[in-house]
Amino acid sequence: MNSKVKFLDNNSTTPIDPRVLDAMLPFLQDNFANPSSTHHFGQSINEKVKQAREQIADFINADSNELIFTSGATEASNIAIKGVAESYSNKGKHIITVSTEHKAVLDTCKDLKRKGFEVTFLSVLQSGLIDLAELQKAIRPDTILVSVMYVNNETGVIQPIKEIATIAHDMGALFMTDATQAVGKLEIDVNDLGIDLLCFSGHKMYAPKGIGALYVRNKTKLTSQIHGGGHEQGLRSGTLNVPGIIALSKACELANQEMTQNQNTISELRDRLEAELLKLPNTSLNSVSQNRIYNTANICFKGQDANVLIGRMKNIAISNGSACSSAVVEPSHVLKAMGLSDDDAFASLRFSLGKFNTIEDVETVIQKIKELTQPNFNYA
Structure with missing residues (x-):
């Protein structure tokens, strides 16, 4: 890796x-x-x-x-x-x-x-x-x-x-x-x-x-x-x-041997990521359901362009939806079906963690997202 x-x-x-x-x-x-x-x-x-x-x-x-x-x-x-x-x-x-x-x-x-x-x-x-x-x-x-x-x-x-x-x-x-x-x-x-x-x-x-x-x-x-x-x-x-x-x-x-361990570790990382990013202004979680897998967070950064954010994060891999249709420039059909506007769908990022992720990965992503979404950040 x-x-x-x-x-x-x-x-x-x-x-x-x-x-x-x-x-x-x-x-x-x-x-x-x-x-x-x-x-x-x-x-x-x-x-x-x-x-x-x-x-x-x-x-x-x-x-x-x-x-x-x-x-x-x-x-x-x-x-x-x-x-x-x-x-x-x-x-x-x-x-x-x-x-x-x-x-x-x-x-x-x-x-x-x-x-x-x-x-x-x-x-x-x-x-x-x-x-x-x-x-x-x-x-x-x-x-x-x-x-x-x-x-x-x-x-x-x-x-x-x-x-x-x-x-x-x-x-x-x-x-x-x-x-x-x-x-x-x-x-x-x-x-x-x-x-x-x-x-x-x-x-x-x-x-x-x-x-x-x-x-x-x-x-x-x-x-x-x-x-x-x-x-x-x-x-x-x-x-x-x-x-x-x-x-x-x-x-x-x-997976059979390590499922419980993976769930505990990954959910802690996801929860840390989610909690910190949702402290930012104009952010919201896309799906507040308790019935949600422990490795995934889909967050709307209102007013942002998710593709622009992704492009400005070198050495960080996150997505704005399904990888199987990401080449198509249109809002996520999943988020649209949940009631999001086109603009909010385009402003949403999916973070999906795995068993090889570390707290360092999470903290790096949190810091970079904070930098990119701050109003006074210099994009040059």
């Missing part, structure tokens, strides 16, 4: 944990065989993949045959949503999601809408939470899928997943959650929560980019979207990313 950079953009990606890297390196070098090969070398690698699959599945209390490896949560979301749409279209063509979802879900649903499906995009309260009464009102007998993000990537808001799943199931619909910002940070039991489909990415939890997974509850039907060899139960054809799978397994193992 670049020690010179104060990296507070962990919701966009995380550095690879050195122990994760150590676990995956042998599978980039000596243990390179294709796990689908029938020779002994290939089958020995296949056995390692099976062990990794079992460990990752156990991490969310799933069966190993319910886990499909993908390149990440975006691909997993596409496979899940499109797969459900095609498999259950005889029952209905109505899908429910939320206006604050990640673009991977929103754009997939919009694509289905163009193809004749009906999509309801639920609004959110000022807190960022959905109104369960609105969901109850929107769901219908022909609703086939309800998809609600577990933890919002921009604000950290945690939705009431178990209650949402119950509402979906009571009407005979499947429930999916994009848990990219939750897996590795929160304990997740897919059976207790009633989740039918869950997706996540390794690079949000100290594994490399290019590996993710989709949990598919047994007996949930999905029409295949990627053909060519029948890998991953026919749902995701293509040679498995063995180094990535091994890395994801190790990341899950470490």
